[in-house]
Amino acid sequence: MPPSIDFLHSNISSQTTVILYGIDASSANKEQRTGVEEYAFQLIQAMKSRPLSSGERVILFSDKPLQGILADLPKGWESHVLGWKLPMGWMKGRMGWELWRRPVNLYFVPGQGLPWKFPTWKKPKTKFVTTIHDIGFKRIPEKYDPVVRRRLEHVTKDAIKKSALLLTVSAFTKQEVQEVYAVPSSRLVATPLSAKTQDFLLPTMEQVQKTLQKYRLGHQYFFFVGRLEHKKNLLLLLQAFDTFKQRRGLGDPFELVLAGNPGYGGEEIKQYAESLPSAESIRFLGYVPEEEVMALFSEATAFVFPSWYEGFGIPNLEAMLCHTALITSAIPVHKEVAGEAALFLSPEKVEAWAEGLQRMVDEEGLKEQLIEKGIERVKQFSWKATAEKTWDALSSCLF
Numbered sequence: 001m002p003p004s005i006d007f008l009h010s011n012i013s014s015q016t017t018v019i020l021y022g023i024d025a026s027s028a029n030k031e032q033r034t035g036v037e038e039y040a041f042q043l044i045q046a047m048k049s050r051p052l053s054s055g056e057r058v059i060l061f062s063d064k065p066l067q068g069i070l071a072d073l074p075k076g077w078e079s080h081v082l083g084w085k086l087p088m089g090w091m092k093g094r095m096g097w098e099l100w101r102r103p104v105n106l107y108f109v110p111g112q113g114l115p116w117k118f119p120t121w122k123k124p125k126t127k128f129v130t131t132i133h134d135i136g137f138k139r140i141p142e143k144y145d146p147v148v149r150r151r152l153e154h155v156t157k158d159a160i161k162k163s164a165l166l167l168t169v170s171a172f173t174k175q176e177v178q179e180v181y182a183v184p185s186s187r188l189v190a191t192p193l194s195a196k197t198q199d200f201l202l203p204t205m206e207q208v209q210k211t212l213q214k215y216r217l218g219h220q221y222f223f224f225v226g227r228l229e230h231k232k233n234l235l236l237l238l239q240a241f242d243t244f245k246q247r248r249g250l251g252d253p254f255e256l257v258l259a260g261n262p263g264y265g266g267e268e269i270k271q272y273a274e275s276l277p278s279a280e281s282i283r284f285l286g287y288v289p290e291e292e293v294m295a296l297f298s299e300a301t302a303f304v305f306p307s308w309y310e311g312f313g314i315p316n317l318e319a320m321l322c323h324t325a326l327i328t329s330a331i332p333v334h335k336e337v338a339g340e341a342a343l344f345l346s347p348e349k350v351e352a353w354a355e356g357l358q359r360m361v362d363e364e365g366l367k368e369q370l371i372e373k374g375i376e377r378v379k380q381f382s383w384k385a386t387a388e389k390t391w392d393a394l395s396s397c398l399f
Contacts, residue, residue: 017055019398020104022126023047025060025079026090027111029067032287034227034260036133038314039169039193040110041070046387052076059104063090092116099126106164106397108390113155114162127397130159131167131191134311135176136231143231143308145264156181164397167191167390169312172333191389192337194381195317196294202322203295211295215285221255222357223300223324225293225315226307228270228284229263233306233329233347238273238282240306240353245278247358254361255281256304259288259296297322302360302367305329308347313337317381320374325367327356337381341373 028040044060052058058077060066066079073079084094096115099107107115109130137144137152144152159166160181166188168174174190177183203211212219222241226232241256248254256278262270273282288296297303303319305328316338319326328334330344338344343360345352360367 019053019056020106021056021058021394022099022104022107023058023060024091024095024107024109024111025062025066025070028070029062029064031067036111039131039133042194042196042383043110043386043390044070046383047391048074048077049384050387050391061095061098063094106394108394112159114159117162127164128159128162129165129167129394129397130163131169132156132159132173132177132311133169134173134309135180136309136311138180139176140231140309143229143264148264163187165189165393167393169193170333170336172336173311189389189393191386191393192381193312193314193317194383194386195314195321195378200321203291203298207291208295208299211292212299214292215257215283215296217257217283217296218253218255219299220253221257221283221300222302222304222327222360223257223259223296224304225259225288225296225318226305227260227263228258228266230265230269231308233308234258234269235272236347236350236353237304237306238269238276239350240357241282242276242278243350243354244357245281247354252281254301255283257283257285257296257300259285259293261287294318294322297324300324302327302343302357302370304353304357305334306345306347306353307331307334310334316342317378320378323371323375325360325370326374327353327360339373339377341370341377343370 023044025044027037028044030037033041056076059080061080061082063082063084065081082094082098084090091113092115096118099115100118103126106127106129112130112132114128114130135156137149141149160183168177168188168190170192171190174188177188178185228234245252270284273279297319302325305315307329310333313334316326316328316334320341326338326342328338328342328344329347331347335344343356345356
């Protein structure tokens with residue numbers, strides 16, 4: 001059983017100023033991580049590399065025991081597992097109760113939803129910090145399930161109200177929160193994300209071939225990874241690919257490969273794909289393990305990412321990391337992240353995407369130029385840098 005917070009307090013010299021950082025690890029502790037969960041995992045792992053000052057302690061809170069390398073904790077870090085029998089409400093109820101009983105100096109939630117603040121009376125207060133990943137539900141509300149949209153609206157307003165500081169995953173998202181919610185810049189810190197840059201090795205040809213054989217794929221395909229939902233603009237991608245295929249003619253080998261679980265509109269997206277003349281060349285793989293995703297990236301003719309809206313867009317960096325050409329939507333955050341290392345296309349124009357796919361196949365040197373630019377661009381991002389900026393932001397709340 002991990003030590004209690006009271007134990008941590010009592011085992012630090014009375015002459016030392018005790019600073020307890022609590023971090024929500026419940027999102028990072030998932031077996032299948034996507035989006036926010038992957039951010040939480042990579043960030044916590046990178047944060048572990050910072051040596052703690054005298055008196056500093058970090059407690060990872062979770063609803064079940066930590067798994068894998070997440071459970072490998074450096075000196076000064078502890079795991080605190082909080083049991084909860086109800087199917088919902090762990091963060092709000094159980095975590096809120098824990099912080100009332102045994103407050104920490106600061107509680108950081110990478111996933112945004114915050115605990116209840118119980119009346120503190122004379123108890124010391126815990127400061128909250130959380131990350132706002134995007135506000136697409138405000139900008140393109142029609143692309144969201146109404147129930148999810150209302151929940152995100154509530155969670156975001158609650159985060160803005162309760163948090164001493166708000167992190168955002170890009171300069172673009174920081175500006176969006178300022179504009180839409182009138183949050184002053186002094187309460188916002190942009191901490192740009194990264195891809196799996198630390199100790200990353202390109203998949204071997206053996207790994208690639210094994211993955212292709214598993215999914216019965218050829219070597220000529222365009223690749224998409226992400227939740228299969230309306231905000232990813234997949235209906236446009238499917239229509240553009242079908243146009244591309246019709247122009248290529250009978251016997252064309254190119255496929256469109258989509259990896260990811262279905263989200264809002266997922267069934268409609270699949271039904272639309274099945275109705276197209278090129279349906280047999282469109283492959284839905286479902287959830288794909290991380291190592292296989294990297295293999296699929298590395299062999300793809302190009303990664304295609306036509307999203308209507310993103311807070312950052314990690315898959316763009318993953319494509320660059322895997323030496324894959326990038327075709328992405330011409331939205332502000334993609335330009336912030338990709339720089340000149342992508343072919344940018346309007347998310348509203350099917351014809352532009354059909355022509356973009358054709359250019360990637362036929363235009364001499366285009367693919368190679370984008371790959372070279374991507375290799376250099378991705379070097380500007382690292383989880384180490386994200387962790388350093390996050391630590392600086394958390395520390396600024398206490399001093």
